[in-house]
Amino acid sequence: MPEKPQKITPPLRPEFERGLLDTADLGQIRRPLSKWEKITNITLLRRVLILVLLVSVWQAYAVPLKNPLMFPTFTNTAYAFYDAVLNGSLLLKAWVSIKVLLMGYAAGVIISMILTTLAVATRLGNDLLVTLTSMFNPLPAIALLPLALLWFGLGNGSMVFVLIHAVLWPLSLATHSGFLSVSNTMRMAGRNYGLTGIRYVGNILIMAAFPSILSGLKISWAFAWRTLIAAELVFGVSSGSGGLGWFIYENKNELEIAYVFAGLGAVIIIGLGVENLIFRPIENATVRKWGMQN
Amino acid sequence: MIPEITEEVAEPQGSATRPLLEVDGATLQYKTKEHLVTATYRIDFKVYTGDRFILLGPTGCGKSTMLKGIAGFMLPDEGTIRLNDGVITGPGPNRMMVFQEFDQLFPWKTVKQNVMFPMLASSRFSRKDAEKQAIRFIEKVNLSKFTDVYPHMLSGGMKQRVAIARALAMEADVLLMDEPFAALDALTRLAMQEELLQLWDDLRFTVLFVTHSIEEAIIIGNRILVMSPHPGQVKAELNVHQFDHDNQGGEEFKKLHDKIHNMLFADRILEEEAAPHA
Numbered sequence: 001m002p003e004k005p006q007k008i009t010p011p012l013r014p015e016f017e018r019g020l021l022d023t024a025d026l027g028q029i030r031r032p033l034s035k036w037e038k039i040t041n042i043t044l045l046r047r048v049l050i051l052v053l054l055v056s057v058w059q060a061y062a063v064p065l066k067n068p069l070m071f072p073t074f075t076n077t078a079y080a081f082y083d084a085v086l087n088g089s090l091l092l093k094a095w096v097s098i099k100v101l102l103m104g105y106a107a108g109v110i111i112s113m114i115l116t117t118l119a120v121a122t123r124l125g126n127d128l129l130v131t132l133t134s135m136f137n138p139l140p141a142i143a144l145l146p147l148a149l150l151w152f153g154l155g156n157g158s159m160v161f162v163l164i165h166a167v168l169w170p171l172s173l174a175t176h177s178g179f180l181s182v183s184n185t186m187r188m189a190g191r192n193y194g195l196t197g198i199r200y201v202g203n204i205l206i207m208a209a210f211p212s213i214l215s216g217l218k219i220s221w222a223f224a225w226r227t228l229i230a231a232e233l234v235f236g237v238s239s240g241s242g243g244l245g246w247f248i249y250e251n252k253n254e255l256e257i258a259y260v261f262a263g264l265g266a267v268i269i270i271g272l273g274v275e276n277l278i279f280r281p282i283e284n285a286t287v288r289k290w291g292m293q294n
Numbered sequence: 295m296i297p298e299i300t301e302e303v304a305e306p307q308g309s310a311t312r313p314l315l316e317v318d319g320a321t322l323q324y325k326t327k328e329h330l331v332t333a334t335y336r337i338d339f340k341v342y343t344g345d346r347f348i349l350l351g352p353t354g355c356g357k358s359t360m361l362k363g364i365a366g367f368m369l370p371d372e373g374t375i376r377l378n379d380g381v382i383t384g385p386g387p388n389r390m391m392v393f394q395e396f397d398q399l400f401p402w403k404t405v406k407q408n409v410m411f412p413m414l415a416s417s418r419f420s421r422k423d424a425e426k427q428a429i430r431f432i433e434k435v436n437l438s439k440f441t442d443v444y445p446h447m448l449s450g451g452m453k454q455r456v457a458i459a460r461a462l463a464m465e466a467d468v469l470l471m472d473e474p475f476a477a478l479d480a481l482t483r484l485a486m487q488e489e490l491l492q493l494w495d496d497l498r499f500t501v502l503f504v505t506h507s508i509e510e511a512i513i514i515g516n517r518i519l520v521m522s523p524h525p526g527q528v529k530a531e532l533n534v535h536q537f538d539h540d541n542q543g544g545e546e547f548k549k550l551h552d553k554i555h556n557m558l559f560a561d562r563i564l565e566e567e568a569a570p571h572a
Contacts (some may be wrong), residue, residue: 192389192390199415203411207402210484289444290399290446292402
């Protein structure tokens with residue numbers, strides 16, 4: 001038979017009141033970080049370490065393979081890259097690609113801003129945007145290239161057209177959902193001050209939705225890159241001199257696989273550069289500084 | 295600038311001054327997916343310059359909706375709301391809202407920029423005057439040290455003080471406060487109530503204050519509109535200008551507290567009494 005549980009009462013303890021401790025001889029409250037802690041705190045260093053690790057795995061696999069046609073070593077690729085930059089046309093080709101990319105990206109961003117502003121201002125604009133994004137967002141930009149070539153001919157026009165398509169829908173989707181998630185309090189605060197129309201969108205909605213807009217810009221930037229390189233690979237030269245995709249295609253045809261790797265490397269390096277030199281500083285100066293993102 | 299208000303005008307019992315804000319038989323409705331909700335039903339009240347007018351009532355009595363109606367975010371389906379003899383047709387910077395939520399401050403602006411923003415957005419002040427005004431009012435709410443700090447680095451109480459400074463700096467006709475201290479901890483709330491009263495004493499603005507705390511209503515207000523729920527209707531209007539934190543424990547205070555308490559819960563007590571017979 002278990003004993004019947006007694007009602008537990010806490011013991012009555014004496015009250016007391018006391019002065020604060022003298023903290024003068026406490027000494028160190030803040031301890032400086034050790035050298036190792038300081039070194040491992042450098043983000044760039046940690047990331048470079050990962051790169052070095054990957055490269056050594058690559059090298060360790062490729063050297064005993066001895067098959068430069070299928071899988072060139074890192075050192076071969078690095079040399080090819082060096083050679084293509086110095087003696088070849090890699091820089092020029094990269095510039096051609098970037099130029100077209102920027103044109104398409106800028107046009108896409110502007111059109112997207114107009115569409116999303118319309119969508120928050122009017123119900124019809126909202127319906128238009130929702131319908132268009134659900135129709136066109138799943139459609140691969142590259143699938144439109146044959147049509148674009150037919151309409152705009154072999155040149156930058158058709159490239160810009162597919163780029164706009166690649167940028168417009170993901171960016172509009174992100175911006176629109178950002179606008180919709182702006183808190184009601186903030187909206188009312190803005191309207192309280194008499195803001196309407198374009199001033200309301202610019203001063204309240206775009207700023208409050210900036211984290212989503214920024215991630216939309218990043219995603220559509222990547223989409224634009226993919227589309228561009230793919231288009232150049234499939235259709236080769238679009239104007240006087242080809243871009244990076246064309247560089248890769250050409251070298252594949254000549255079985256210069258190390259140069260193909262170098263071309264791919266250039267795409268990656270440009271991607272890293274844009275992320276670290278453009279998007280990261282924008283993030284640091286805006287959403288992180290404002291505490292909207294950690 | 296805020297005009298000098300004599301004691302007589304601040305407490306306008308029987309005085310002949312015209313009301314600043316007149317709510318006349320206002321019925322406010324809003325639609326949800328399934329229902330048309332009548333939030334307030336034929337509400338009447340008048341607010342005079344310098345009033346600390348409290349809308350008090352339980353959840354569902356439409357006090358926040360009433361405030362939104364005065365702010366112009368909703369228009370009455372029946373009756374009128376007039377400010378300075380002009381019918382309210384939409385939101386405007388002559389009525390400044392202070393919300394309960396901390397996210398009413400714009401995270402992309404510093405404290406000073408936040409306070410300046412409505413003054414610039416409404417073009418009521420030049421940039422220079424706005425800055426001067428902002429610095430003055432930030433000092434009034436004791437946040438001078440945090441002038442150039444972004445809101446995410448402030449505590450809840452500090453954010454509300456910035457919001458109050460931002461509203462005050464506009465020198466609007468009336469301040470609309472929707473439970474501004476409800477999300478604060480009890481100690482901070484006490485301090486904020488005291489601060490608001492001091493600011494009022496200093497500047498003599500007109501404020502409409504929504505709360506569901508009887509104590510807060512008695513301490514902050516000079517007049518209380520007691521509302522009953524479903525739909526929101528006027529139950530009583532009481533004078534409470536004689537009470538503040540100092541006589542909170544007193545006999546009179548308690549009596550008034552109980553009186554309002556009974557008013558708010560009368561319906562429920564009747565229901566409970568009826569229950570055993572059923």
